Amino acid sequence: MKLWALRCGDLHTDVAGLLAGQPRGVMGDVPVMCFAVDTGDGVLVFDTGMHESCCGPDAAAHFGSMWTTFELRCPRRALVDERLRQAGCSVDEVRWVVNSHLHFDHAGRNAAFPAATQYVRARELVWARERAKVPSGVLAGDLAELNAPDWDYDVEFDLAPGLRLISTPGHTPGHQALHVTFGDGLGYVCVGDAAYTLQAVLDHRPTGRTTSVDQATESLRKLTALDAQILTAHDIDQWRGVVDVAMIHAT
Ligand SMILES: [Zn+2]
Numbered sequence: 001m002k003l004w005a006l007r008c009g010d011l012h013t014d015v016a017g018l019l020a021g022q023p024r025g026v027m028g029d030v031p032v033m034c035f036a037v038d039t040g041d042g043v044l045v046f047d048t049g050m051h052e053s054c055c056g057p058d059a060a061a062h063f064g065s066m067w068t069t070f071e072l073r074c075p076r077r078a079l080v081d082e083r084l085r086q087a088g089c090s091v092d093e094v095r096w097v098v099n100s101h102l103h104f105d106h107a108g109r110n111a112a113f114p115a116a117t118q119y120v121r122a123r124e125l126v127w128a129r130e131r132a133k134v135p136s137g138v139l140a141g142d143l144a145e146l147n148a149p150d151w152d153y154d155v156e157f158d159l160a161p162g163l164r165l166i167s168t169p170g171h172t173p174g175h176q177a178l179h180v181t182f183g184d185g186l187g188y189v190c191v192g193d194a195a196y197t198l199q200a201v202l203d204h205r206p207t208g209r210t211t212s213v214d215q216a217t218e219s220l221r222k223l224t225a226l227d228a229q230i231l232t233a234h235d236i237d238q239w240r241g242v243v244d245v246a247m248i249h250a251t
Pocket of ligand 1: 103
């Protein structure tokens, strides 16, 4: 089994607005990380980054208010399917696409994997459809391209040997994390936006806007109780050295 981190562009923004504990007025590149696992019997993609319109002239129409909140830096080579190719996989090998949640920087590119089954929790979809009616981080254009079966679970869901989804609500109602366990016993957990920084996860300190602070805090407790290394979606320091694709572990 192989696990890769894929850097799928950046959100150039005032990091104080995104990350607690930073001085105001400091602009920075916040990475948008997606992950891929090659099980040997199909590839899983965890989060799909931003929609391809971020690379073209119609970006503002797709991204709405997010286009002015963030300066989206995502050339075509940084789209999740391009990063996957750079890791040596083809989109045809992708069997599972899992979205931690449905914000624009996590669910913009599901359509790039037409042969895969999409794992979006039903409760997340219900919430996102309401949220997308007003300017927010959930984009109607992204939701329109989802093709997810009616599916959900309450605590955890075993997708395949070594691949477990874990309910981690709080950032959004149907947020989920991916726990990857290798044959050699090493474990990793892709935490999505359960919290933005590694330290915030370890401190059980929710970041950004949450739909429930209590749920978010409980979810962070759950994640740190796993015997697994934390892989964040947006921690600037954790991913400083990864400009495109990085192999995290292989057995
Ligand atoms: Zn995010």
